[in-house]
Amino acid sequence: MASKEEILAGLAEIVNEETGLETDAVQLDKSFTEDLDIDSISMMTIVVNAEEKFDVTIPDEEVKNLKTVEDAVNFIDNAQA
């Protein structure tokens, strides 16, 4: 079970790997599309990599609700439980 801090750090690494964005840029209040300029294809890659990293399932219909980094951290945190 990863803590929320670990989930954020892990997500930041995944985002960096996919987009080249610095890990520091991946903050809880950032919007994936508005602030981080992540398109839907990159988002799906990030989701699948997060599923693998945190051993959770993120249903496709849930992805549209993950607007901010915090949304994703919370979803993964709950899904682990």
Place this chain on the structure above:
Amino acid sequence: MSRKVVVTGLGAITPIGENVQETWKSALQGVSGVRALEQDWVRTYDLPVRIGALSPQPAEDVVSRVQAKRLDPSGQLSVAAAREAWTDAGFSGRDADTSDEVDPTRLGVAFGTGIGGVWTLLDAWDTMREKGPRRVKPMTVPMLMPNGNASSVSMEFKARACAITPVSACASGTEAFYQGLHLIRSGKADVVIVGGAESAIHPITIAAFNSMQALSRRNDEPERASRPFDVDRDGFVMGEGAGAVILESEEHARARGARVYAELAGAGLSADAHHITAPATGDEGGPARALREAMESGDIAPEDIKHVNAHATSTPVGDVPEAGALRAAFGDAVDQMAVSATKSMTGHLLGGSGAVEGVLAVLALTERTAPCTINLENQDPRIDLDVVTTARDLPSGDMVAISNSFGFGGHNSVAAFRSV
């Protein structure tokens, strides 16, 4: 009077060089790019062919780590070769949007491939079988589609006139010149980035080409395996890489003060409608007709042509008809042509070969030197051509150099460059 089309930039990433300069130097020195393949899969599948001509990887400042994840290996090679050609052509910015000299809506792309993203497709299949459909990458389709390379080059340089993909097997790279010539002559574009790329050295393609007896099995002597026109040739050697050329209307090139390497004077294209793999022969065969179209479209006489970069793949059946087609199209003037078979060094880059060989043909004109044909120890007596074994000076004065490509499916393409 149709618009003159000139060559203003060259790019290449090949088994014998990371760029144009290195590739040309190797081609003059007779360096082979063919090596024993060391990948695990060679042993895993006990492949009967264990040699190939691998390309260097593009540098990270040309294709970034993130960009590389979104491009098939052939796309990475395409962008690298096109980047070199773009820079070489002297445009002031990184792309058409940031360069004052070219209107993005007047910049086109014609970038060919033989197969497309074969690694991407087969990697995705492996992932699917090992991890299930959820793990198949969302970028799989854009990376495997054959137009992916043309699209990537278009996006990289903000080319908005068009981005077309000649797909004619091993003739694709030369067909790109044909398409580029006509895009400019027709007035559709002022500048076209033409080229071709392939990265398909995969156990499946090796097995498949081997099944049709197309590949050399000279595994113990990789550097001697690709031997076009030699009596002991036993097949081609798969290679990978890319070539790219900036074509431009003469008017446009002069207006921006660009250096001009050569004129793309003419080009030819034909289909055999004969046999899926065996080339058509004789006076009315596809290769001879493509050669004649190249002459006619460039107002070229056979006597003008002093150098031929031959298709010459080193297969037992392919090399002889090419010699016949040259004689059928050019008559006795062929005796005055210095013929080079550079696949002897690079291996066969499939859809990339015509693009790289076009670059070499242009350099042969500007440097007045015909590059090597290595491994020609005993010339096949059925091939009555003056083949250049060690780099040889070409005469001074006006001249034409041609580059031929003939592909499975009966696709034939020829590009004819005139000195300026």
